Amino acid sequence: MVGPGFPIATDARLAGDNRQTRFVLDLDKTVPFRAFLLSDPYRVVVDLPQVSFHLPTGAGTAGRGLVKAFRYGLVMPGGSRIVFDLTGPARIANSTVLDAANGQPPRLVIELEEADEATFARAVGADSRMQAKPADSGPAGVPAIAAQGGLPPALRPPSTTVAVAAPPAGGPADSRPVVVIDPGHGGIDYGTQGGEVPEKNLVLAFGQALRDRLERSGKYRVVMTRDDDTFIPLGDRVKIAQKQSAALFVSIHADALPRGEGNAQGATIYTLSDKASDVEAEKLAEAENRADQIGGVNLTEEPADVADILFDLARRETRTFSNRFARLLMNDMKTAVHMHKRPLKSAGFRVLKAPDVPSVLVELGYVSNKGDMGNLVSDTWRSRTADAMARAIDAFLAKRVATVGGDKPEKPAAPRAKP
Missing domain, CATH: 2.60.40.3500 (Immunoglobulin-like)
Structure with a gap:
């Protein structure tokens, strides 16, 4: 519109x-x-x-x-x-x-x-030496993007602003665990394209479906890194999770293979690793980590604390939680959707680098595969997959939910300062 x-x-x-x-x-x-x-x-x-x-x-x-x-x-x-x-x-x-x-x-x-x-x-x-930011803003809202016209309503960028949930003002503190859902790409960054629907629209539609499913349970406070067709730098996505003291960060993507490199199919779950689990994982991480360059972000203005953050990434506790959730997620998803032949992988994704927030990146499927693409645009498949992911989130956060208001909930400790 x-x-x-x-x-x-x-x-x-x-x-x-x-x-x-x-x-x-x-x-x-x-x-x-x-x-x-x-x-x-x-x-x-x-x-x-x-x-x-x-x-x-x-x-x-x-x-x-x-x-x-x-x-x-x-x-x-x-x-x-x-x-x-x-x-x-x-x-x-x-x-x-x-x-x-x-x-x-x-x-x-x-x-x-x-x-x-x-x-x-x-x-x-x-x-x-100048501050790199957009020119003076016009009226608020979200424009229609090129080639958007004939998309199903669920795959059209909605006319809302980026959603960052917050407890009601003046009321009691909301002690529910925070789940951050991160639909990849957005705005100027289209992601992969396997047809008329770009990745950014596919993953936003799924992220919204997962948010709605989690919110219906009432167990969690759900935060979206983006709830419209907006470009969000990778570092800002991580900061949203940290600012919200998130109990879990789930980044949603859809992969693609270049022509001539086979016809891979199925969902894959990635966790952070300094060394990629295989060549495909390494290539994917390199591609996803270029998002800021695609969006024209001036990477020379990286925060001064990056070195300390990178040091803290080695913290075993957070990675242990992330790996635990990835296994739970795989077990629930495989009962509902087709998984990749190697469903659990790892690589150096920037968006997973919050040192104190368990984080996974889910590639829902391959837009380069006709069957996967058919699933990604299906409301039925989207609902079934969101239900499976919600069950895994329930299982992972069950102890935290059960101890709200009682003992200290299970959560990775805050990282120690670099010696």
């Missing part, structure tokens, strides 16, 4: 060659924006107020000149982003918004020129 007052982008195109490339975005009204460069890999990022992108199908998948490809979407309620993947170092020679004139609509124009490494590095350094 189109929010009231949101600017609408109707077309986008590239022109030029490997020395000079121009990007033009047609809009229905002028907008403020900010454009900046990022390195490793070479990228140009354009931040805008929230925009409803009604671009032609496939827009951005084919590059030209200095641009390999570009992607676009919501990065937070009120803010949209366009990210250009470059073929090499370049500089922003000109960037402007043109008013409507001579029968042409308002246009955002970005002109790029080939540059040497030193010029590019100086430009990135100047940009990194």
Whole structure:
């Protein structure tokens, strides 16, 4: 849907060659924006107020000149982003918004020129000293995304903001365990695509189904890292779980194999490990860990406490809890859904790195497999799988629920400071 007052982008195109490339975005009204460069890999990022992108199908998948490809979407309620993947170092020679004139609509124009490494590095350094955030927000709400039109209602991004549950103000403290559900990807990060429905929509629909199932029991306070089509950086997802003192963090994804690499099928459950359990797990973790680069997050602004967090990841107690839940989850899920031939794996997923929150990442299936994709868009399959996962969560948190208001519930201890 189109929010009231949101600017609408109707077309986008590239022109030029490997020395000079121009990007033009047609809009229905002028907008403020900010454009900046990022390195490793070479990228140009354009931040805008929230925009409803009604671009032609496939827009951005084919590059030209200095641009390999570009992607676009919501990065937070009120803010949209366009990210250009470059073929090499370049500089922003000109960037402007043109008013409507001579029968042409308002246009955002970005002109790029080939540059040497030193010029590019100086430009990135100047940009990194500025706070990288979207331009001034427009009205609140969530725009329709490109190619969204014919999706089933359950797979359309709802018009809500990111949900972070909180106890009622002024009432007694809510002592129920907190379960954080983390639908992967979102906004500008589409995830894998095995057809008309991108991964970000599939996993959001499932995450909402699991949330609803857990909330009906009344046993837990459920927090969603995202409840709409918003991009959430990986580190922020982890921080949500820590801020909420979560008893459990469940990240939801859907995998895919490139063409020519077989036809894997079934659900897989991952826990954190410094060393991947196999090559496929390692490749998947590398792909998922690139989400911040896909979204154009400036990774040079990593918090100073990262070193201490990484040190604390080795804490055996939290990993023991995570592995225990993964086994419970596998046993319940295999009674309801088809599991991968190796259903339990491990790798270095950034989103699992909360040092004091038991965490798993569930790949519901392979969007590259016709059978799995059919399941992922099925309301019946979604409900059955959410029920199985809820049973595992019940079993894992049974002691915590039983001891609310009594003995201290079972939970990993807070990590000790680095010596």
